[in-house]
Amino acid sequence: MSAAQNPLTPEPVTLRNPTCNIETPSRALAIGAHPDDVDFGCGATLAKWAQAGCEVSFLVCTDGSKGTWDSSTSRDELIATRQREQRDAANIIGATGEVIFLGQTDGELESNLALRAEVTHWIRLLKPTVVLGHDPWKRYRIHPDHRHAGWLVTDSVVAARDATFFPEQGLQHHRPDMILLWEADEPDHVEDVSGFADRKYEALQAHRSQHVSTMSTDTGDFRSAVMAKLETVGKAAGIGLAEAFKLLDDL
Numbered sequence: 001m002s003a004a005q006n007p008l009t010p011e012p013v014t015l016r017n018p019t020c021n022i023e024t025p026s027r028a029l030a031i032g033a034h035p036d037d038v039d040f041g042c043g044a045t046l047a048k049w050a051q052a053g054c055e056v057s058f059l060v061c062t063d064g065s066k067g068t069w070d071s072s073t074s075r076d077e078l079i080a081t082r083q084r085e086q087r088d089a090a091n092i093i094g095a096t097g098e099v100i101f102l103g104q105t106d107g108e109l110e111s112n113l114a115l116r117a118e119v120t121h122w123i124r125l126l127k128p129t130v131v132l133g134h135d136p137w138k139r140y141r142i143h144p145d146h147r148h149a150g151w152l153v154t155d156s157v158v159a160a161r162d163a164t165f166f167p168e169q170g171l172q173h174h175r176p177d178m179i180l181l182w183e184a185d186e187p188d189h190v191e192d193v194s195g196f197a198d199r200k201y202e203a204l205q206a207h208r209s210q211h212v213s214t215m216s217t218d219t220g221d222f223r224s225a226v227m228a229k230l231e232t233v234g235k236a237a238g239i240g241l242a243e244a245f246k247l248l249d250d251l
């Protein structure tokens with residue numbers, strides 16, 4: 001995350017006749033730009049599915065090495081810390097799949113062909129029923145890593161589904177049933193996460209190195225901010241607590 005665009009910042013939620021709750025997928029792969037993005041974007045949904053038996057995997061594109069306001073922090077130490085925090089958060093979510101780090105330099109992520117091949121490799125290997133990620137079409141989102149991570153999700157699903165893409169990988173092609181995009185420009189689907197809000201909060205809490213820079217835990221009530229966001233989305237959908245997505249199922 002970047003502190004200037006906190007995903008918990010209150011904003012009006014517009015949902016036009018959203019669909020609610022897909023059938024629990026057998027395998028889910030959530031792809032985020034930075035350690036903590038997946039937990040912000042869909043942590044409660046993943047916790048709900050994990051409890052129902054879904055194999056949840058995380059893929060983090062960058063090394064999170066710009067996630068500090070303290071210029072004296074060692075870069076290598078911060079990278080190791082953020083990987084450890086992401087693994088802790090995945091455990092709290094109940095994820096039983098992989099936690100993968102592509103290790104790209106924070107702030108310099110690109111949706112290029114080499115990275116598309118890497119993400120395609122993981123989609124073919126893990127065979128997710130559902131892939132989740134950033135919405136690359138989100139208007140006025142200026143952080144390039146979030147935009148590029150979003151393109152990597154959509155472009156890699158296209159490549160993974162078709163045997164003629166990257167045949168040198170020697171892996172069976174795989175077509176997920178759907179993509180769910182968080183912080184979506186036009187959200188049209190919600191997952192009811194009543195009962196899983198605390199799991200999301202605890203997973204976010206595991207990112208201790210981000211408490212001050214992203215979560216403002218020194219100046220505000222972070223737990224209330226997490227709950228308020230889930231409540232706002234739930235209210236807009238006419239249910240309890242919810243996370244909202246753009247659902248793409250014509251893959």
Ligand SMILES: [Zn+2]
Nearest residue numbers: 001002034037
């Ligand atoms: Zn981020």
